[in-house]
Amino acid sequence: MMRIVNAGKKYGELEVLHGVSVRIDDGDFIIVRGKSGSGKSTLLKIIGGVLPPDEGKILWNGVDICRYKESEMVKWRRSSLGFVFQSPELIPYLSAKENAALPMIYNGCPRRSALIRAGKLLKMVGLSERMNHYPAELSGGEAQRCAIARSLGNMPSMLLCDEPSGALDPLGAKSVMKLLKMVNQYRKTVIVVTHDPAWEAFGNRVWDLSEGRLTER
Amino acid sequence: MKHHKRVVFLTSFGISVAIACMLSVRFLSDGVKSSLNSEMEKMGSSVSVLQVKRPDGIPADFADILLNSGTVSFISPRTVEFLESGDETYTVYGVNSSFFEMCGLKLSSGSFFSDRADDHELCVIGSKVKTSRNIILIGKTYYRVSGVLEEENYDLNGSYDNAVLIPNRYPHPSEFLFTCAYSEDDELIRNILHEYLTDSEYEIRKNAEFSESVNTVARLMTKVLSFISGISLFVSLSGLVSVTYITGINRKREWGIRKSCGAGRKEIICQLLIESGMISIIGFLFGAANSLLITAVFSYLLEMEFVFQAGVLLKTGLLSAIMGMTAGIVPAWNASGKSIADCIDT
């Protein structure tokens, strides 16, 4: 369970988030909406411990992750967190399968079994024909699905996705949302940023971000 | 490392050149040294030279006194005359039969002369000496050629190609060549000498000392050359530092991705150290292979011994791995210290 208390973030003069307080329960499926530039990605990064907030607390089971030591942060990331960035962020000289296997390898899984499992995950997101392709040989949507497969490797208790369906056609987007719903059914928290109001129905909660403030519908 | 093949190639190429230089210098100079030493051995580095500085020399039978005292095992006088014959000038050495063995001279035909009285008009000539019907006139005496030396017979005194060796005919030679019966018999010899000569009237030169000084020079040369190629290794390693540094920065995004996938600082540092160590080892392997090739070719061309020490190879390999890793420390530290947000800013 996570609680965000009074979080604020500024980029220089620009105040992107202001006094955001919200509670995330285990098993929530949250859709985050807002105009471009409203701070959706920023909020997601703060939740994922990628970006420290300028003020406020991010409590994970009661402990402020901003106070984590480097090693505790690494451990938390490995065990509890899956993160899909807005752009796919794959390592260009590793194949799709090797990219997808990375979190498992860093989590101590033997390379062989990590690769086997990565293959299964890629199949799940519909990339069974693209396992050995390099990122440059993948379409935007394929790369994004590969990044999703990668985020699922360690069965994280919280999955953060920044516009996972942004680069997909409606059909592909739908299959990704179904996949996330499936992950959610294992009582995993899923937070998804999306532009498309059509996907709001998948979540049990919807957050609106505007002018630095978060409102829940 | 697949991502920057060309840079990896160029850097390890630089390292391999430096390593090849360093190792070939080492192996070649080892070869030169051992060739020199065996050559010196052949030339009789155990031979000593007694130079008498008195105008009237010392009686020739002095040699027998030394020989009988048991301090020397071989001794021969050596007198020098010059013989003009047509366009050529020959050097005529007056010696006894021990001389041939001491100086390791070899015949291509005939035989050496002995010390018997009936051999006193025989001579041994160098391969380039011309005679008419095997007879040479030296002074007022005719000498018959008993043997001809092999070509390129030389000792520390030079080549014997243009030399004529005759039984010594001077009663007071001023130079003797001898080999000690025991290696450290100087004192005994000097004691005997003192009965005939004062300290300032003679000098003993040991060829062994000469070979020692040749070795010293060779060692010094090796050191200088190794130092120079060591500098080139240093230069190529600083190339490696800048490569790891630049790739460390260029691959910022990769570090962000890896961290978001659960890599800690340790994993990223390890990855970069292994990469820079690998570049260095690849360079070493190519360099070592090349150095063996260079050494083999040169020792073949220069007719030297091919000396190759696995220990040196191993040490250099270890050194380059360590230096490669060291080159990666600072870049790896910097690369791993960035936060994910700094690395990925979308």
Ligand SMILES: Nc1ncnc2c1ncn2[C@@H]1O[C@H](COP(=O)(O)OP(=O)(O)OP(=O)(O)O)[C@@H](O)[C@H]1O
């Ligand atoms: N590293 C940064 N430095 C300065 N300003 C930034 C930085 N990152 C984001 N911003 C600014 O903060 C604001 C919010 O950015 P953010 O990426 O969170 O928006 P977003 O809601 O995800 O937009 P989009 O829907 O286009 O992805 C934007 O105005 C952006 O220009």
Ligand SMILES: [Mg+2]
């Ligand atoms: Mg965004």
